[in-house]
Structure formats: C-alpha cells, structure tokens
Amino acid sequence: MNEYYQAQQVEDKWQRIWADLGCDQASDAPDDARPGYYCLVMFPYPSGNLHMGHVRNYCLGDAVARYKRMQGFNVLHPIGWDAFGLPAENAAIKHKRPPAEWTYANINQMRGQLKRLGLSYDWSREIATCHPDYYRWEQWMFTKLMEKGLAYQAEAEVNWCDPCHTVLANEQVVEGTCWRCDTPVIKKNLKQWFIRITDYAEELLADLDGLSCSDGGGWPEKVIGMQRNWIGKSKGTEVSFGLENSGETLDIFTTRPDTLMGVTYMAVAAAHPLAKKAAEGNSELTAFLDECSKISTKEADVETMEKKGMDTGFYAIHPISGGKIPVWVANFVLMGYGTGAVMSVPAHDQRDFEFAKKYGLNIKQVIAPVDGDWDIEAAAFTEAGILLNSANFDGLSSKEAKKSITEYLAENGKGSERVQYRLRDWLVSRQRYWGAPIPVIHCDDCGAVPVPENQLPVELPTDLQPTGGASPLTECESFKHADCPKCGKPAIRELDTFDTFMESSWYMNRYTSPRNQDAMVDAAAIAKWAPVDQYIGGVEHAVLHLLYARFYHKLMRDAGLFTSEQGGDEPFKNLLTQGMVLKDGSKMSKSKGNTVDPNAIIERFGADTARLFTLFAAPPEKELEWNDAAVEGAHRFLKRVWRLLEKLDGEPVDRDTEEDAAAVKALRLDIHATIKKVSHAFEHGFAFNVAIAALMELSNSLQAFEPQKEAGHAAFREGLQALAVMLIPFVPHFACEIGERLGMNNIAVLSDWPQVDETALVQDEITLVVQIQGKKRGEITLPKDAGQDDALAAAQSDVSIAKWLRDMQIVKVILVPGRLLNIVVRPQ
RNA sequence: GCCGGGAUGGCGGAACUGGUAGACGCACGGGACUUAAAAUCCCGAGAGCAUUGCGCUCGUGCGGGUUCGAUUCCCGCUCCCGGUACCA
Numbered sequence: 001m002n003e004y005y006q007a008q009q010v011e012d013k014w015q016r017i018w019a020d021l022g023c024d025q026a027s028d029a030p031d032d033a034r035p036g037y038y039c040l041v042m043f044p045y046p047s048g049n050l051h052m053g054h055v056r057n058y059c060l061g062d063a064v065a066r067y068k069r070m071q072g073f074n075v076l077h078p079i080g081w082d083a084f085g086l087p088a089e090n091a092a093i094k095h096k097r098p099p100a101e102w103t104y105a106n107i108n109q110m111r112g113q114l115k116r117l118g119l120s121y122d123w124s125r126e127i128a129t130c131h132p133d134y135y136r137w138e139q140w141m142f143t144k145l146m147e148k149g150l151a152y153q154a155e156a157e158v159n160w161c162d163p164c165h166t167v168l169a170n171e172q173v174v175e176g177t178c179w180r181c182d183t184p185v186i187k188k189n190l191k192q193w194f195i196r197i198t199d200y201a202e203e204l205l206a207d208l209d210g211l212s213c214s215d216g217g218g219w220p221e222k223v224i225g226m227q228r229n230w231i232g233k234s235k236g237t238e239v240s241f242g243l244e245n246s247g248e249t250l251d252i253f254t255t256r257p258d259t260l261m262g263v264t265y266m267a268v269a270a271a272h273p274l275a276k277k278a279a280e281g282n283s284e285l286t287a288f289l290d291e292c293s294k295i296s297t298k299e300a301d302v303e304t305m306e307k308k309g310m311d312t313g314f315y316a317i318h319p320i321s322g323g324k325i326p327v328w329v330a331n332f333v334l335m336g337y338g339t340g341a342v343m344s345v346p347a348h349d350q351r352d353f354e355f356a357k358k359y360g361l362n363i364k365q366v367i368a369p370v371d372g373d374w375d376i377e378a379a380a381f382t383e384a385g386i387l388l389n390s391a392n393f394d395g396l397s398s399k400e401a402k403k404s405i406t407e408y409l410a411e412n413g414k415g416s417e418r419v420q421y422r423l424r425d426w427l428v429s430r431q432r433y434w435g436a437p438i439p440v441i442h443c444d445d446c447g448a449v450p451v452p453e454n455q456l457p458v459e460l461p462t463d464l465q466p467t468g469g470a471s472p473l474t475e476c477e478s479f480k481h482a483d484c485p486k487c488g489k490p491a492i493r494e495l496d497t498f499d500t501f502m503e504s505s506w507y508m509n510r511y512t513s514p515r516n517q518d519a520m521v522d523a524a525a526i527a528k529w530a531p532v533d534q535y536i537g538g539v540e541h542a543v544l545h546l547l548y549a550r551f552y553h554k555l556m557r558d559a560g561l562f563t564s565e566q567g568g569d570e571p572f573k574n575l576l577t578q579g580m581v582l583k584d585g586s587k588m589s590k591s592k593g594n595t596v597d598p599n600a601i602i603e604r605f606g607a608d609t610a611r612l613f614t615l616f617a618a619p620p621e622k623e624l625e626w627n628d629a630a631v632e633g634a635h636r637f638l639k640r641v642w643r644l645l646e647k648l649d650g651e652p653v654d655r656d657t658e659e660d661a662a663a664v665k666a667l668r669l670d671i672h673a674t675i676k677k678v679s680h681a682f683e684h685g686f687a688f689n690v691a692i693a694a695l696m697e698l699s700n701s702l703q704a705f706e707p708q709k710e711a712g713h714a715a716f717r718e719g720l721q722a723l724a725v726m727l728i729p730f731v732p733h734f735a736c737e738i739g740e741r742l743g744m745n746n747i748a749v750l751s752d753w754p755q756v757d758e759t760a761l762v763q764d765e766i767t768l769v770v771q772i773q774g775k776k777r778g779e780i781t782l783p784k785d786a787g788q789d790d791a792l793a794a795a796q797s798d799v800s801i802a803k804w805l806r807d808m809q810i811v812k813v814i815l816v817p818g819r820l821l822n823i824v825v826r827p828q
Numbered sequence: 829g830c831c832g833g834g835a836u837g838g839c840g841g842a843a844c845u846g847g848u849a850g851a852c853g854c855a856c857g858g859g860a861c862u863u864a865a866a867a868u869c870c871c872g873a874g875a876g877c878a879u880u881g882c883g884c885u886c887g888u889g890c891g892g893g894u895u896c897g898a899u900u901c902c903c904g905c906u907c908c909c910g911g912u913a914c915c916a
Binding site: 175220222224225229230232234236253254255331332338339341342344349420539542543616617618621622623624630632636637639643687689692694695696697700767769770771773776779800811812813814820824 | 830831832833834839840841842843844847848851852853854855867868882883895896897898909910911912913914915916
C-alpha cells in the first residue's frame with residue numbers, strides 16, 4: 001500500500017538526488033557526442049522576491065530544457081542575476097546599507113526560491129553582473145568601441161528623469177515618462193556617452209527577416225514589427241534650400257519630393273539654430289520658443305495640442321523655382337528627427353494644411369488625382385497622383401516625379417536621395433552609483449582616454465552610501481583621482497556608470513564560458529552553444545533588451561570575439577514571449593494588493609502543483625488568470641495519478657476474454673496517441689496547456705481501465721510509466737517518485753523521451769461520422785479497410801440514418817477516410 | 829492614424845492541412861461512501877423545443893460569399909487588447 005502524496009517530502013528527496021547526480025549541468029567535454037541545445041530564460045533582477053511572472057517564465061524554460069535533455073540533447077540552461085540597478089540604490093537609501101549588501105542578500109534569498117521550484121539550472125554557471133569579473137569585460141568592450149569610434153561622448157538634448165536623477169535612453173522613455181517611475185522626462189542639454197547603434201540600423205532591420213518564421217519557431221511577428229517600427233526606416237530626399245541674404249542653407253528631409261513645387265512655407269523646430277537666431281532681440285518669438293521647450297511630451301497632451309507657429313522673418317529660396325518662401329517656427333517640428341526642419345506642402349499634407357489655414361498661408365496644388373477632381377481648399381490631397389503647376393515636371397506620376405526631381409536636385413547640388421532612421425544612438429551613461437563604471441579617464445591635456453586593458457576592471461567601490469542626490473562616486477576621492485594613461489598627469493575618472501541594459505546585452509554569450517578570465521567569451525564555447533536556441537521571457541523587453549542584445553551580439557562579432565559561423569549574426573534563434581500573470585483581471589502589483597506569493601503556494605501544495613498550474617491554465621504567450629480553485633484542481637490531478645499506483649497492488653486475475661483484449665488494445669492506442677500529442681506540443685509552439693490536458697486524458701483512461709490479467713497489467717504499467725516520463729518536464733519531482741514506485745530501471749529524469757509505437761495506433765475498426773447534407777446524423781463502425789461502398793451500405797442499413805434517406809435520391813457521396821461519410825441527397 | 833493579436837459554454841481554454849464544435853480543467857447540479865462533514869469516487873451538463881422512448885432546431889462577435897461540408901478560406905464591418913506616432 002502506498003502512503004498518500006506528500007509533495008514537500010518528495011521534492012526535497014529528488015532535489016538532493018539530482019544535485020548529487022549533477023544531471024542539470026551542461027557538458028563541455030569534447031567527447032560528448034550529444035548535440036547541444038541552448039535554452040535561456042531572461043535572468044531576474046534580484047529584487048528579493050520571486051513573483052509569479054518569474055515562476056511562469058522559469059517553468060516554461062524548465063519544461064523545454066528537460067524535454068530536450070530527454071531527447072538526447074546536451075542542454076545549456078543557465079541562470080544568473082541582472083544585479084546592477086536603481087532599486088538597490090533606493091533600498092540602500094531607505095535601509096542605510098550599501099547596495100552591494102542588499103543585492104547579494106537578495107540573490108541568496110532568490111536562489112533559494114528558484115532551487116525550491118526544482119528548476120534544472122546549471123548552477124555552476126551562475127553569474128552576477130555586479131561582479132567585477134563580469135563587468136570588466138563590458139568595460140573592455142567599451143574601450144574597444146571607443147577605439148573604433150563606435151562609442152563617443154557628445155553634447156545632446158537628452159531625456160532627464162528628476163526622481164531617478166539620471167538621463168535615460170530613448171527606449172526608456174515610455175509615452176514621455178520614465179519607464180521606471182512614470183515621471184514625465186525633461187529635455188536637457190548634457191554631455192553624455194553614446195554607442196553608435198545607428199551604424200547598425202540597416203543590419204538590425206534586415207536581420208529581422210531571418211527571425212520571422214511562420215511555423216511557430218523564430219520570433220513572434222509582434223516583436224519583429226515593434227522593432228521594425230522602432231528602427232523606423234524611411235526613404236526620401238534631402239533637399240537643401242537657400243536662405244535669403246545668407247550663405248547658409250536650410251536642409252530638410254522629405255518622403256514626398258514629388259510635391260516640392262508645392263512648398264509654400266518652411267517650418268523649423270523651436271530648438272533649431274535658425275529659430276534661435278530669429279529670436280535674438282525678438283521678445284515675442286523668444287517667449288514662444290520658451291513655451292515650446294516646456295511642452296509636455298505626454299501622449300494625451302500631444303494629441304490635443306494645438307498646432308502653433310510664428311514667422312521668423314527669414315526667407316528660404318526654393319531650390320528649383322528660386323522663389324521666396326517664409327520660414328516659420330512650429331511646435332510640431334521635432335529637433336530630434338531628421339534635420340529639425342521641414343518643407344510644408346499644405347495642399348498635400350493634412351498637418352501642413354491645417355497649419356496653413358490657421359495662419360493664412362498659401363496653398364498650392366501640385367498633384368492631381370489620377371481620376372476625378374479634388375477641392376484643394378477643402379482638404380489636403382495626400383495620395384499619389386499626377387503632377388501639375390510643377391514646370392518641367394508636369395504630367396509625371398508621383399512615382400516618376402520623386403525620381404526625376406531628386407535627380408534634378410542632385411545634378412544641381414541641391415539635394416540627394418537619403419535614408420532616414422527613427423532610431424537614435426544608444427545613450428549609455430547614467431548619473432548613478434550602482435552600475436559598472438565607465439572606463440574612461442578625463443585628462444586636461446589628452447581629453448577622454450580609455451582605461452588600458454591592464455588596468456581593468458575599474459572596480460566600483462562597494463562600500464559607498466547613496467543619499468538620493470548625486471551619485472556618491474562624485475565625492476569619493478579615492479575613486480575619482482587617477483593618472484592619465486597617456487601622459488601620466490593627474491586626471492579625473494569618469495564618474496557616470498553604464499546603463500544596466502549594457503550588462504543584459506551580452507550575458508547570453510557569457511554563460512557559454514562564465515568563468516573565463518582571459519576573454520569576454522571563448523570562441524570555442526560560443527561555437528558550441530551560441531546562438532541561443534530558445535529564449536523565453538516577457539514581451540515588455542521587445543524593444544529595449546532585445547534590440548540592445550541583438551546589437552551587442554553584432555558588436556561582439558565585429559570585435560572579433562567570434563565569427564558569424566561560430567556565434568551567428570543573431571543571438572536568439574527562437575523567441576517565446578510569455579503573457580502576464582493576472583489576478584482579478586489585472587496585472588499583479590503590490591499597489592493593487594492582488595499579488596499571489598509563490599512561496600505560499602509552494603508551501604501549501606508543493607512546487608510541482610505550482611508548476612503544473614502555471615503551465616496548464618493558459619497557453620504560454622497568453623495572459624494567465626490566477627485562480628485558486630484551479631490550483632487545487634492541478635493538485636487533485638497529481639493525487640489522482642498517485643492513486644493509480646494502487647491499481648497495480650492486486651494479483652493479476654487470470655481471465656482471458658475478448659473484451660479484455662479489446663480493452664488492452666484501446667488503452668495502448670490511448671497511450672501512444674498521447675505520446676504523439678505531447679511530443680507535438682513540444683515541437684510546435686509549446687502549447688503545454690494542451691499537452692497537459694492530453695496527459696490528464698491518459699490518466700483518466702488508466703483510471704477507467706481494469707487490469708485483469710497479465711496482458712492488462714503490462715499495458716497498464718506501460719501507460720503509467722509513459723505518463724510518469726512525460727510528466728517530467730512539468731512536474732519533475734512527482735514524476736520521478738512515480739517512476740521509482742513503479743520500479744522503473746532508470747531515474748525518470750534520465751529516461752529517454754518515449755517513442756510512439758505506430759503499430760499501436762493502427763485500429764482494426766474505425767468509427768465514421770455519417771452526415772446527410774453536411775449535418776451529423778449518426779455513426780457507423782466499420783473494418784479499417786472498408787471502402788466507400790461498404791460505408792454507404794452500412795449507413796443505409798442504420799435505422800437512424802436510413803430515415804433521412806427515405807424518399808431521397810443520392811446525388812453525391814464524400815468519404816473522408818477514417819473520419820466521415822457525407823451523403824448529399826435531393827427529394828425524388 | 830498605422831502595425832500586430834484577438835472575439836468559441838457560467839469561467840480558463842481545445843479543435844491536425846476545410847471534415848463529429850466545446851477536449852482538459854474550474855465552478856455548478858445529482859448520487860455513492862459517512863452518524864455527519866471533509867476527502868474520494870460515479871453520473872449530468874452549449875441554448876431552446878419536445879419528452880413515455882427515439883428526437884428536432886439553433887449555435888464559434890456581426891453581414892455576405894465559396895463549398896457536399898466553414899470556428900477554420902474570401903469580401904465587408906463591429907468591438908476588445910497590445911505596441912507606436914505631430915516621423916516630415
């Protein structure tokens with residue numbers, strides 16, 4: 001007799017056994033013939049507590065990793081800590097303890113929680129990004145980028161968050177507010193460090209095509225689309241307008257050079273030099289520019305914002321007609337996109353139209369619809385069409401005109417074809433303490449000098465106490481001062497630290513040789529493991545982390561750390577973005593008070609129940625609604641499987657009947673159909689909810705089965721064993737325990753994934769659904785090799801079907817083998 | 829506005845390539861066991877109509893279409909979710 005299922009005991013036992021076996025470790029042994037598979041989950045920020053989002057993420061990853069191991073792969077499934085960042089500083093201020101202490105304590109806490117879940121990580125590869133052995137390579141890389149001119153310092157208008165006391169990258173500004181604290185960001189002109197991601201815009205865009213894959217692999221179209229939009233490539237023409245009484249030019253970018261002859265005014269951003277020049281001695285204009293600079297960038301405000309402008313008094317000279325065109329300042333022109341100036345064609349752009357109407361500016365139509373008329377005073381015509389009022393270009397189509405106008409401008413040195421990206425260089429410096437120091441020394445004579453390799457890492461002092469204002473590094477005399485590596489004179493260290501997205505941009509590659517002291521990564525290890533076969537994490541990183549990591553991977557490749565053949569051009573082959581965990585319809589959050597503590601669930605039901613529920617309740621990419629009752633349901637399922645063991649207790653009864661033989665055959669069909677289904681879920685889209693449902697069905701079949709004689713016992717045992725083995729990826733402790741109690745030769749986690757016995761899938765008899773006019777009217781059972789005539793005859797002799805055929809003429813018969821028979825009739 | 833995804837019972841969700849709609853689970857109802865309850869097991873269940881039994885009609889957001897047959901394909905909408913934008 002088996003005692004009842006005690007999760008805690010079972011889980012402790014198997015976690016010890018697995019640790020002793022070392023079965024979760026990826027093997028770098030050269031003689032290991034197994035193919036490699038790299039399964040990666042997004043590493044957590046060590047906030048101190050695991051939340052349900054983590055649990056979901058890591059259970060998904062663990063299911064994949066365990067399945068692949070059972071398939072005979074040598075699996076790399078690592079974990080670590082994204083350990084630098086602002087919350088540590090905020091906690092440090094609150095608790096008056098250095099952030100390092102807080103961070104390492106949290107790591108210890110969370111490591112325990114992950115281990116309690118029984119996740120099959122290779123703990124020997126654990127990394128923490130706040131460790132100098134990690135960030136030294138990031139610093140090294142940065143100095144290489146400086147040498148190549150890919151990292152640079154520049155004064156620019158940047159996003160500043162006051163509460164966070166730091167600048168932010170464009171990607172970290174969400175609807176005009178800080179991604180961390182939701183405070184509206186302020187535009188400031190500051191000297192900051194950038195990395196030239198724009199140099200890689202074209203490759204980052206082009207390689208997205210290779211990530212697109214329709215059969216459930218690759219990346220979700222959604223994420224690809226978001227990145228495409230973010231990079232924002234547009235093709236157009238740069239046009240150089242002259243300025244009256246000046247040698248200068250006013251350059252603009254347009255995607256509609258075909259409308260060039262319709263320009264009636266120019267509009268420049270408030271921050272444009274020309275606007276500033278015009279404002280000198282003009283108090284009214286100065287006040288307007290001031291007003292523009294204070295505009296909130298919040299979406300809601302932007303939408304309702306009135307389009308405003310003022311005449312600068314300057315005139316531009318049309319590059320073709322030579323005509324005078326007034327230059328205005330407009331609050332809707334952005335300094336950060338293109339050249340900060342636009343040509344305005346009110347006849348063919350809705351926004352320009354509204355602006356022209358408001359300020360009484362000319363509207364000149366230069367494009368006519370291909371057919372029909374257009375009242376240009378009523379609305380802008382924004383489609384392509386045929387040119388008019390455009391001198392030599394009259395009669396051309398928009399498409400032809402774009403080409404010939406651009407050619408004409410190029411011949412006259414007034415413009416050229418140009419590609420414009422929305423993407424801007426990555427701002428990587430932060431005015432924060434708890435981050436990797438930027439490895440630069442500022443010398444009065446030599447300027448910004450990279451720290452030489454033999455002086456790396458530039459270690460962050462870990463004993464400083466942040467106070468909430470400026471970074472304590474600015475007052476740390478022992479850190480601040482250094483000799484210039486070039487001339488040896490006393491100099492000052494760079495006091496900013498890196499954006500923490502720098503660390504998470506290359507951790508996937510570091511895991512392949514995490515303890516490497518000689519290089520950032522080992523090319524051989526990269527060749528063995530990279531790129532990541534399956535990456536799993538939250539969709540919130542669609543643009544931020546996933547764009548930076550793609551970029552950084554290419555930077556590493558181009559730094560010669562590995563070749564395309566070794567590490568690929570992309571870091572993540574397949575991406576699964578899991579949905580959020582909800583409670584009562586909204587995202588779990590402390591402020592809403594609707595959080596569910598994973599520890600409480602584990603304590604009450606065990607890790608396996610928590611794992612099973614999170615995988616079963618919804619498909620991975622969809623939102624998961626937390627449901628306490630359904631958690632109990634998951635637990636009940638495990639208890640039911642446990643009780644199946646009891647059915648093997650009795651002695652086999654020797655009773656050989658035909659019914660028994662049929663039941664055995666039916667059970668074996670169930671077993672192997674289930675193996676097929678569950679394997680399919682792993683190979684196509686990770687629909688674990690469906691896979692688990694199939695396993696529940698098998699469990700129900702086993703429960704209904706009465707193992708009567710030897711053959712019955714064997715079939716039952718086969719089924720229960722297959723069930724246990726297939727449960728490994730989802731509830732590994734439980735499955736191992738069942739396997740052991742069944743007397744399996746091998747520990748279940750080390751078993752091979754079960755093979756489908758195709759002969760078991762062959763049925764002697766098949767059930768056909770019979771339809772009349774496409775409506776189900778009955779079922780017939782036939783020998784498996786019966787043809788259409790047999791099927792029709794059987795249908796006609798079935799009472800409940802025959803009544804639909806009475807007085808009817810059969811027009812057509814359709815047989816879908818193994819599925820259905822449809823009879824089309826009409827009245828005689 | 830644009831891009832992406834979605835709409836199926838009381839709920840979460842299934843349905844291969846056009847072939848039995850609602851698997852599996854939750855909640856619910858009935859029964860067994862029990863002095864009783866919990867636990868467990870068995871049965872039922874889309875809606876409506878009919879009912880002694882057999883049964884019939886409707887039904888996958890809405891309106892059309894293709895087809896022997898449509899949750900699935902095509903055309904036209906509605907609504908919801910996510911992303912993004914004065915992008916020139």
